[in-house]
Amino acid sequence: MTxxxxxxxxMAGRAAAxxxxxxxxxxxxxxVGDDPEYPYERPPLSKSxxxxxxxxxxxxxxxxxxxxxxxxxxxxxxxxxxxxxxxxTAELSDGSTVAWDALVIATGCAPRELPIPGLDRPGVHRxxxxxxxxxxxxxxxxxxxxxxxxxxxxxxxxxxxxxVAAGHTATxxxxxxxPMSRPLGLEVAERVLQWATDRGVVVRAGVxxxxxxxxxxxxxxxxxxxxxxxxxxxxxxxxQTPRLELARxxxxxxxxxxxxxxxxxxxxxxDVYAVGDIAAFPSxxxxxxxxxxxxxxxxxxxxxxxxxxxxxxxxxxxxxxxxWSDQGDLxxxxxxxxxxxxxIIWRGDQVLPACxxxxxxxxxxxxxxxxxxMKTLRGVRKLFAAGVSPTREQLGDPxxxxxxxxAAG
Amino acid sequence: xxxxxxxxxxxxPEGTPTRVEADGTALCIVRVGDTVHAICDDCPHAEASLSxxxxxxxxxxxxxxxxxxxxxxxxxDPDCPPATEAVEVFTVTVDGDSVLVDI
Numbered sequence: 001m002t003x004x005x006x007x008x009x010x011m012a013g014r015a016a017a018x019x020x021x022x023x024x025x026x027x028x029x030x031x032v033g034d035d036p037e038y039p040y041e042r043p044p045l046s047k048s049x050x051x052x053x054x055x056x057x058x059x060x061x062x063x064x065x066x067x068x069x070x071x072x073x074x075x076x077x078x079x080x081x082x083x084x085x086x087x088x089t090a091e092l093s094d095g096s097t098v099a100w101d102a103l104v105i106a107t108g109c110a111p112r113e114l115p116i117p118g119l120d121r122p123g124v125h126r127x128x129x130x131x132x133x134x135x136x137x138x139x140x141x142x143x144x145x146x147x148x149x150x151x152x153x154x155x156x157x158x159x160x161x162x163x164v165a166a167g168h169t170a171t172x173x174x175x176x177x178x179p180m181s182r183p184l185g186l187e188v189a190e191r192v193l194q195w196a197t198d199r200g201v202v203v204r205a206g207v208x209x210x211x212x213x214x215x216x217x218x219x220x221x222x223x224x225x226x227x228x229x230x231x232x233x234x235x236x237x238x239x240q241t242p243r244l245e246l247a248r249x250x251x252x253x254x255x256x257x258x259x260x261x262x263x264x265x266x267x268x269x270x271d272v273y274a275v276g277d278i279a280a281f282p283s284x285x286x287x288x289x290x291x292x293x294x295x296x297x298x299x300x301x302x303x304x305x306x307x308x309x310x311x312x313x314x315x316x317x318x319x320x321x322x323x324w325s326d327q328g329d330l331x332x333x334x335x336x337x338x339x340x341x342x343x344i345i346w347r348g349d350q351v352l353p354a355c356x357x358x359x360x361x362x363x364x365x366x367x368x369x370x371x372x373x374m375k376t377l378r379g380v381r382k383l384f385a386a387g388v389s390p391t392r393e394q395l396g397d398p399x400x401x402x403x404x405x406x407a408a409g
Numbered sequence: 410x411x412x413x414x415x416x417x418x419x420x421x422p423e424g425t426p427t428r429v430e431a432d433g434t435a436l437c438i439v440r441v442g443d444t445v446h447a448i449c450d451d452c453p454h455a456e457a458s459l460s461x462x463x464x465x466x467x468x469x470x471x472x473x474x475x476x477x478x479x480x481x482x483x484x485x486d487p488d489c490p491p492a493t494e495a496v497e498v499f500t501v502t503v504d505g506d507s508v509l510v511d512i
Contacts, residue, residue: 015493043491048456055456297490304493322490324476326455331475374463377477381489 002027004310005090005098007080007246008106009033011042011296012276015303016104018062021070025311029072030098036077037130038064043296045133046158046237047326051166052137059130085250085269102310104273105247105259106303109240109294114150118212123219124234127159139233144168148221148231150209152179154325156237157192160201161328170201171229173221177206184334187344188357188369195330195352204229240294242278256280258292263316265306273309275302285321285337285366293337295323320384329353335380336367347376348398358395365389375403382406410511417506421445426471428460432512436499437471439464439482446482447499447510454478454492 004020006013009031017031033039040060048054057063067074075094083090083103090098111128118124125139126132136159139145145168149156152174160170172179180189197203208224212234220230247259253268254260258280265273265281276299280290301319308315322335330353342359350356354372358365358380368380379402383390386406394400413431421427421440428450429436435450437460448471450459457475465472470479470488478492485495500511 044455058453058456300493301490319490324491326475333477374472374474374477378465378472378479 002101003099004029004102004104005080005100006031006104006106007083007090008104008108008276009035009039009074009076010106010108010276010299012108012279012299012303013104013106014039015300016106016273016275016307017072017074017303018066018070019304019307020311021072023308023311025307027101029070030100031067031072031074032078032080032092033074033076034079035129038067038074038076040130041296043324045130046127046155047162049130049133050127050136050140050159051162052141053166080246083246083250085272088271100271102271102273103250104265104275104303104306104310105250105252105267105278106275106299107243107246107278108299109277110243111236112239112241114209114236114238116150116209116211118214118218119236121212121214121216121218123214123217123232124212124236126236127155128240136233136235140166140168145232146170146230147233147235148173148229149235149237150221151237151239152176152203152205153237153239154180154183154327156235157196157201158325158327159235159237160203161196161199161330162326164196164200165328171231172201172203173207173209173223173229174203174205175208179203179205182340183338184369185338185340185342185344185357185359188338191352191355192327192330192332196327199328201328240277242292244278247272247274247278254280255290256286256288256292258290260290263305263318264309265302265317266309273306275299275306281317283321287339291321291337293321295321297322320381330371332369332371333377334367334369335377336365336384338367338369342366345392345395347373347396350398360392360395363389363392365395379403379406412502412509413512415447415508415510418443418445418503418508419506421508424464424466426460426462426464428458431510434512436510438501438508439471441466441469441482443503445501445503445508447501448480448482448485449497449499451496452476452478452492453494453496454487459496 147170259274305317338359345358347356356370356376359367370377437450462474472479478487485498502509
């Protein structure tokens with residue numbers, strides 16, 4: 001019997017397991033994840049789950065019985081503690097040894113550690129895992145609360161916007177002077193930030209957090225300089241770092257902070273694949289020879305391609321990187337990869353909640369940020385697929401049909 | 410499976426997605442000429458009503474209004490991320506002027 005061992009049951013690992021069966025692979029699948037829950041969608045955690053509006057059947061999926069039906073040996077709360085590339089074996093934290101034929105490393109990221117005293121106190125929450133998001137949900141369900149959110153990235157802003165929309169108050173504390181400007185660029189980030197502050201989210205940018213306040217439980221945070229921000233709960237959302245220990249143990253080549261893979265998600269080690277957040281993959285969007293993307297849609301695509309490779313020896317990851325963020329009543333989609341120093345072209349004089357910004361690098365279209373304008377977003381996908389980059393004037397003119405430009409070549 | 414009457418042809422303007430509840434199931438109905446399509450109205454990806462999205466005639470698909478995946482009316486498959494699962498497709502029968510869906 002052939003065995004595929006998948007280390008990590010997040011978005012990429014789950015996709016790999018399910019895809020192996022979907023394409024008719026008949027070998028044994030061992031899906032190992034340190035999370036005690038059944039695999040779930042990670043994006044809703046910081047949005048609908050924390051405020052309790054999520055349909056949980058759309059969060060924990062597929063339904064738990066599917067793993068048995070599909071003969072996927074899901075081991076929850078278990079990690080791969082060691083692996084040997086030449087013997088093709090792995091030791092698991094449940095004491096078992098798995099002799100694998102194919103190994104998919106889908107270990108994702110670990111939350112970044114902050115050197116701040118008091119983060120281990122009750123009342124300090126993270127939103128990385130489902131159990132953590134449900135803890136926040138339980139607190140918010142008891143009545144209006146004030147949240148102090150350390151970190152003004154997408155996750156922090158999503159939690160803040162969702163909480164404020166649900167009747168709570170939130171103060172976001174961001175060390176950088178311009179929240180979200182690294183992934184979105186300053187001009188676009190400013191509009192998104194304005195939307196949130198107009199709805200009541202308080203954003204304090206360029207501030208350092210010195211410590212979590214309170215004796216036994218967190219009562220807020222103290223900023224560098226001494227100012228106290230009182231809060232009923234403190235949420236830490238300051239980014240994450242790739243978990244590379246297993247890949248390192250196997251001797252996988254690393255590049256741009258991740259595990260180097262080819263378009264078939266193969267690492268430098270035979271029969272070892274890397275997918276999701278940790279995978280540094282070839283892409284036309286890569287500034288160097290590989291790029292790493294920490295977004296759900298890319299992770300799922302990686303998992304699918306690794307599974308196709310294992311099952312059939314074919315399949316390449318060629319998707320256009322994309323992600324979305326739901327911040328309260330604002331949903332935006334980004335297609336392509338934006339860089340903070342890209343040139344921005346707005347489509348006409350549109351403003352939120354219906355506008356599109358194009359990101360150009362050396363005059364070439366590299367990404368689009370879009371809210372409430374699906375037609376333009378679809379046009380951009382078609383432009384990328386066709387390899388067509390319109391002129392600034394064409395992009396800036398809302399009357400120009402981008403899909404038609406793509407079709408014309 | 411039961412066949413449920415959901416209205417007459419004239420209730421469904423050409424190319425305009427319409428939400429209909431049939432036997433407790435929310436459907437997104439689209440009429441294209443004399444053919445009527447029915448797919449599940451709930452986006453399988455996030456919480457969105459597909460009938461609030463646009464009908465893409467060239468692709469014979471409904472585009473989710475939230476994140477932009479377009480679901481083929483015949484196969485239910487999404488054409489691009491973030492959705493990765495197909496929506497359920499229901500069989501529709503047009504009998505004279507009345508539209509019936511197999512639920």
